[in-house]
Amino acid sequence: MKNQFLKKILLLTTMLISFNSFACECITYAVVDGKSHKELKLEASIEYATIIFYGNYIGNGKFESIKIYRGKKMLLNKKLIEEKDVRTNCDYYFEKNKKYLVFGKIDENGKLQTSVCLSNSQIDNKSELKFVKKYLKK
Secondary structure, three states: OHHHHHHHHHHHHHHHHHHHHOOOOOOOOOOOOOOOHHHHHHHHHHHHOOEEEEEEEEEOOEEEEEEEEEOHHHOOOOOEEEEOOOOOOOOOOOOOOEEEEEEEEEOOOOOEEOOOOOOOEEOOOHHHHHHHHHHHOO
8 A cells, every 4th residue: 555655656746747847948038227027038039049930830840031120031932931950848839820929039041930928920901010110129
């Protein structure tokens, strides 16, 4: 009986450790100078990203770009942006036929790399993009 209990504890501990090892580690931003966590994350995303665009996710790892704010010269195809082939737990999962503001980098194969740690967001109304222009002008 005691042996069964110890086995269950060991199994539970192993499961918890393995789940944590697959977790994505993003930077946590303390609120400073009156800026919110969201603003600080956005500023860091803008600084990190070599490509920033607004586009429609058409599925199968592909975006139709609507507006490219940064990184036009890096793209082989200005209208169709493809995600990298290998996925991880840190990847941002996009919903088909939704429009997004995307921050990322283009890898050596011309594919988009992005993460849940960046300020990617679904955009329902183009007026929501005004804040990006504000930060890009800095």
